[in-house]
Amino acid sequence: MVAASLSTPAAAAGAGPGSWLAALLANATGVASAGADALAPSRARAAQILAQTPLPSRRVEAWRFTDLVPLTALSPTLLSPAPAEQPQTAAGSLRLSLDGHSDALAGINLPVGLEPISGDELNATLGKVLAATGSAELWPVLLNGATAQQVLALRVRGTVATTLELVSDAGAGEGILPLRLLLVLEPGASLEVLQVHRSSGANLTSVVLEARLGEGAELRHGLLAPGAETGCLLATVAVEQATGSRYSGVSAHGGWALGRLEPRLLQREGAAHSALKALQLADGRQISDTHSQMVFAGPDGRLEQLHKAVADGQGRSVFNGAVQVPRAAQRTDAAQLSRNLLLSDRARIDTKPELEIVADDVRCAHGATVSRLEQDELFYLQSRGIAADQAARLLLRGFCEEVLQELPEAARPWQALASLLGEQGR
């Protein structure tokens, strides 16, 4: 079974994953040679490592349920998506469109408190959070590093009243859209960010966000990614937190042939607050995957994590929630809950908490549930005249809304639920 699926895309491309990657790297370098750019040195390094790193196979624990081989059936070229139709921007937010090639800040007046990072400072900062969170060697991060042509890098000072929207739409074209983001929050800074990534074709959106939170800084971060049946998404969110900082991540992804999200959080000296709320959906033959990692490197840290998943059709949902509490992390208070809704006999849900606790004075709660729609809830709605299928839809929406309503206000025009459930025109 595995062997068959391994051979198919490679055969389609006329060669193995190695030559797909080589072709992609050649294309990514080809673009770069057109002019000197800030990412050239790091891109060359990543390309070198990537060329020597085999595509993770399902024998590797982190990829046991998620097969990357279908990626190699995609065109090994870089995408330049045309500007896509977008809903109106919510009041109080600034939308930046990311297409992988253009400078997203060109012609933009940044709100007070935001300024671009460039030059030596960028070189000195970029990749640091990836390294600190152990993300630098992850295959999706290497792929991103080896192909990204642009980085959006911003420093945040004080309280930024405007919500920053970072938006991409890979569109219907074939190829790879690598996006690289860096946020540095100075001590006491506060920012709200919403990432929106969409696609409607046979392509890969590769996103890497690095965020460094200084002492007492606060980042409210939303990520909404409604995909396409043929599209792939590999998103990594690496966050390094100083003491007293607060990171709150709310994510929702679904509808991708392969969608994988990897939030990787580090509380560098503990004593920070981290919250992760996630919803993922898998229908048809889709795979929705989240591998999260939380590391408490010092005492008195907190984590609140809720991961919800819905699997329908022959969809497959994967959740792996790693929490590391080494000896230094006394009085850590971490709670992780995985709640899963299985809507079809042929769908599959794999959920796994992965707690490594060495410190002895900690509270670490975890739990996982997998259930179908509750018969009593369905009957209650039916007894009020609501037809069974509409009742099931209401309950499904209720299940999803618990997470979606936590997205930043700026997500409202994107109609998160309808887009994730494929109820829109797209």
Added chain:
Amino acid sequence: MIRPDAPVLLEIRDLTARVEDQPILKGVSLTIRAGEIHAVMGRNGSGKSTLSKVLAGHPAYTVTGGTVLYKGEDLLSLEPELRARAGLFLGFQYPVEIPGVSNLEFLRVATNARRAGKGQEELDTFAFEDLVRERLQVVQMDPAFLERSVNEGFSGGEKKRNEILQMALLDPLVAVLDETDSGLDIDALRIVAGGVNHLAGPDNATLLITHYQRLLDVITPDYVHVMAAGRILRTGGKELALELEERGYDWVDAELAATERTPAEVG
């Protein structure tokens, strides 16, 4: 209000039902006419809650015999939602909490389903808000409860008020209220009972399922039925409820024992 010439709304004949392999209803017969308030009383396990769930069409219960006619038509062949649209309402003993589904939206969808059943057009969100705010007064409910998820985090009394609010919106022909008095303090009981009295009229009927007399102090039934072991053992007027209150249920056991010619179980 008893009017012998009033139309029959609900006619239950020799109804038997089981849950899993356990027979619960063993031949229930009951006729309810427009304008009447009936009370079914009985111990826990007598089958009175099962009767309410079978009438509403709960999938866990299997009807094994008998008939139920609703306005002269077979009720049991209808899906639960069609029964509700036709005007049958079940007030739940334990209203279900539905996280993430807004109470207001739930009430609107339910109201419009019932309106469709009556051949009326759907209400848009604005027209519905007006209606719901007016009906809130029937149960003296805080509009803040509309913004919350269905029954989530509601107290026992708030849940029961929400049930009566739904009844007020759905305008049922036959309302079956299952232990609506349970878990209510005396003030909440008065408000809920006041709502039921307000909604009872000459064209509809109410079936109260209850354990205690105290609900019947505030809602006066036309008929009281005593249920035991899956059957209606005796039917009388409101004085029967008082007799039960005074004498307890022991005589029911004795009477049951006499009819079945088997020893009564005590306890």
